Amino acid sequence: MSSPRVYVIHENPEWLPPLAAAFEAEGVPLEEILLTEESPFGGIDLASPPPPGVYWSRMSASAHTRGNTHAKEYTRAVLAWLQAGGARVVNGNPGASSASGLPVIDLEVSKIAQHLLLSQAGFDVPRxxxxxxxxxxxxxxxxxxxxxxxxxxxxxxxxxxxxxxxxxxxxxxxxxxxxxxxxxxxxxxxxYLVAAAPFITRAEFVGGRFVYAVRVDTSAGSFELCPADACAVPGAAPLFSVREGFESDPLVSRYEAFLAANGIEIAGVEFMETLDGRRVTYDINTNTNYNPDVEASSPVSGPRRIAQFLGGLLVSEHAGVNA
Missing domain, CATH: 3.30.1490.20 (ATP-grasp fold, A domain)
Structure with a gap:
């Protein structure tokens, strides 16, 4: 039997290098479960239990744009197997305390589900x-x-x-x-929301706790707000920077409570401050990526915080086992 490790469930290798580097720096063993048709992972033996470890689901709503149309269904199958086997899954199936009862993947791939949950929790959302x-x-x-x-x-x-x-x-x-x-x-x-200033804010959370907030300059008019280098759009790429002082904003504790209530442990939450004084939350990213410019200027690192969080879970879930 393999030694316990963190397994990352995903479909896009281009997004993995910064995360893999963070895990290596923290000394946390990481292994991919790449859910594409060409993946060597291949499938699961339903009669076999999952290998020991902590599983981190970061399936993307945009998987089909990379030719991985069935990745969402593959992920659901893997998550069902993991749940039946009692595995610890981060951003996986909801726990008993989940307010929505929805698997996190269903929130990732449905803005309708996100919208309804945010509205029910009292957040201002766009009509x-x-x-x-x-x-x-x-x-x-x-x-x-x-x-x-x-x-x-x-x-x-x-x-x-x-x-x-x-x-x-x-x-x-x-x-x-x-x-x-x-x-x-x-x-x-x-x-159509008119921003008071040409930017939106993306608040990052790991282990359900605030890490930092990102100010995304939208003055170029782009709707492509993915922060990863692999998402860059030539000619209209927004600028990313740390939004200083946001840790004391009342939205932080409200977002933390919302994420905890819905079993979401790692996420980026986006909102806009509008010209008419609203603070409108419109997106939850459960496969969040991190911008290199922000990482270079922030006193804390999103990927390193993830490695620390999942490494801690690995130790607590498999105490006494050398991971």
Missing amino acids: TVAVFGRTGLPAAARQFGLPFISKHNQGGKGLGVRRFDSYEEFDAYVDGPEFEEPIDGITLLQE
């Missing part, structure tokens, strides 16, 4: 309508009102995010070749 299929979009837009943005329910990477200021413009988009078909068939129409 949103979910539309099934393509045919009903023009009528739904006219009921919704201008201006608005569209986005995919199963999103990430700014998928399907566009601003529309006229119904004719939207009609042409829906009927034209540039229309982006959502992988789950659900398009969201959402109110």
